[in-house]
Amino acid sequence: MNKTSIRIGAGAGYAGDRIPPAVELARHGQLDYLVFECLAERTIALAQLERRQQPDKGFDPLLAERMRAVLPVCMAQGTRIISNMGAANPLQAGHEVLRVAKELGLQGVKVAVVQGDDVLKRLLTDGLDLPLIDSDAPLSSLQDRLISANAYLGADALLPALQTDAQVILCGRVADPALFLAPLMHHFGWAANDWPQLGQGILVGHLLECAGQITGGYFADPGFKGVPNLARLGFPLAEVQADGSAVITKVNGSGGCVTVATCTEQLLYEIENPARYLQPDVVADFSQVRLTPDGADRVRATGANGQQRPDTLKVTVGYHDGYIGEGQMGYAGPGCVARGQLALELVRQRLQDAGLGQLEARYELIGVNSLLPQAQATTEPNEVRLRVAVRSPARQQAQLVANEVEALYTNGPAAGGGATKSVREVVAAAAVLVPRGWAQPDVTLLG
Template sequence: MVTGPEVTPGGTPTLRLGAGAGYAGDRVDPAVDLARRGRLDHLVFECLGERTIAAAHARRAGSADATAGIDPLWARRVRAVLAPCRAAGTRIVSNAGAADPPAAADVTRAVARELGLAGVRVAAVTGDDVLAAVRRADPVVWETGRKLSEHPETLVAANAYLGAEPIVTALAEGADVVVTGRVADPALYLGPLVHAFGWSLTGDPGLLGRGTAVGHLLECAGQLTGGYFADPVTKPVPRLAELGFPYADVAPDGSAVLGKLAGTGGLLDVATATEQLLYEVGDPSAYVTPDVVADFSSVHLEQDGPDRVRVGGASGSERPGSLKVTLGFREGWEGEGQISYAGPRALERARLAADVVVSRLDRVHGIGADDVHVEYVGAGAAFRGLAGPGEPLEVRVRVVARTPDPETAEAVGWEVESLYTNGPAGGGGARRGAREVVAVRSCLLDRRDVRPEVSVREA
């Protein structure tokens, strides 16, 4: 049995927010289950990482496809959930617009027409693309300590982290679906809370801090319900293959109860919530977002029954005057090849194979050893040579090289594949590929130089 949103002890209805995705390639079926059975007020899809938005800009620049700059799975996601969300009165919020929110809005309206859902209002949030503004401001790049203008690489993307305000605006204008570009992950959830409860975006940082804590707990979806938490020995999670995504019933004071649908796999308890609360948080007392500097240091988590956790105690202080910007630079190409060796002396044969490839990349293709990276997967590659003693039964050689052009990048995998008949005995399972490298770096930009806009159109 699925119950609807709870009511606070004072009789005030809560707002139910569901997590539909935690990253760009996330599963679709748990979101469909939430849309059908969750009795949600809002279903949120967090689909955007720093690398994914930079890559979306690179795809868009080199493609005639009008949808090249959006989340590749967006049409599939919205087609799967729009009808049940419409039937339940559930509104959808997502950053799946990536490099092109208007295109994602167009896709959403097209899906609505395809499904015969008239009257769906779709909002596109823009203004996070600040390429021109950062070029004018010439800020210091965090990772290098140098001014942006001092970098020789081609800058292809600059996206500021927007906060909840444009989402609030879109919902106030009656949007059923809101698609954004780069928005801080918790803001996707904070926006509906501010809209529903009338919170001030500048007057009460304590409420914004509590709403941000809820958003941060939900933003990675299945991580909260046992995904990435699970260990079969120390932290068993039941029915991980049927992992259910979480939701939260949030009260007007920002306190919340986390839950998941009955009958779904996974685990939601104080331990899973604690791990997610600390995920990607450098300083729990000062988690900087565009909306508030949240303080999670006094958060209290309490088990409230099976797969239910009460959350409260977060606070916050005034929002920062600057916004973080993700920068994307074109940095050439990367070629890769892999091949496996098994049985006696597998590691010795794998090393000989790598020596052959590295030598030929230098002698035939002009790729110096300094630009080549070799891993021996199965022989301690993830431990950087610190694996314990013992002869591995099988080893997979992975050779990666940075190159200036796609033709040279293709040569890396070609040389690895040619080991079939020109290398040590027993090589098999070769694979190769090449891709453009878009390096991601960061800077700050005065928030006065960032101007979000909202456009709402009906399907």
């Protein structure tokens, strides 16, 4: 608490993120904390399905690999790890970290596990009349298809874990910026109702939460926005002062860049209203944020504010939403577009004859109109790839879609090849707002 600044690194921005940049941060970032943000909207519902089938699973599949890569150096340097890699099974994830520590011969590793975000039972008991966000329907409209319901906890849920001597803090669903705000509150002793200060902390968390996006990933556009050495993209870290002002930077010599432009794109990412960014800890106000250069690959972020936190918590609800049957086929050479279009019409007619014509569907030629549906080829491409995807309530119908595309081999235009087909279950996400008291976080210390 006597330090005047703190260094926090972003080791991941999604579940499948690359591991080498996190190792580079751990080794050379001189970090106090390394944060792995690995939960998207539907990720936890998929993890809940896995946990039902295998009770000892349901956490991030890369957890062990990430821990093998960074835990030894973090232990040696005194860097604490915070992550939502616990997903649907934080407690088992904690035991997995201890297993990896034992495998590596590390002594004295402790893990603090934060639980309490799973509110499915409470919703089924008391919340079926709650309205879905962005819909007029009540939650009861999804009742028979529900998989999961997890509340976005705030930094306050993580603080008791940070007050232990655990080197690793694992949780499930927590608001992404809260993973970064919590160590700031813990380290600097910020009050839970210091809304302007918390708003600045949320700014730091929001800038870091997507990892490589702020160092040039998802930014590069050759000829317009160049990013040096993108193959060795480095992940960001923040040097944060006690007043919440921060400098976003990266490890010297790592690839990518940190500029006002990269930071501006990340600042606006997934923000509906910059003046009212709703978080469980605070309603953050980014409308007066200033991003200013502070040297090479260094951008200073200041000017965030905040207002009193909401009385409710957002809950992401995962539910079954049918199946998607998909098939692809490639056509090349002269006339490939005409052959591809003929193949699409054949599949469309055959599915209509099978009684599936009313289902939601995509019929497209990749290379012509798959991303821009109204586009027309201005010149004849050398190759196209047909794609048909249909959403259906039954797996058998989805399988028929995939089979009909494959059947183009011998029942369609000339010279089709490279067919692929798949059927996958659709797990969709919705959201409701619940009273804050419905989530009861608790901490278990392992090790």
